[in-house]
Amino acid sequence: MKLDKTIAKAVAAASITMAKKACGAASMYGFHQPKEPKAVAKIK
Numbered sequence: 001m002k003l004d005k006t007i008a009k010a011v012a013a014a015s016i017t018m019a020k021k022a023c024g025a026a027s028m029y030g031f032h033q034p035k036e037p038k039a040v041a042k043i044k
Helices: 002-022 040-044
Strands: none
Touching: none
């Protein structure tokens, strides 16, 4: 049980880090801006 919680916390931390880095990122072509999820905006 403790191992599951540790793994879940590590995955959550990695997910938040990647969401912050990807937040507001444009596509490689530069003309499509993805919509930012409201949950990610609250984290900023």
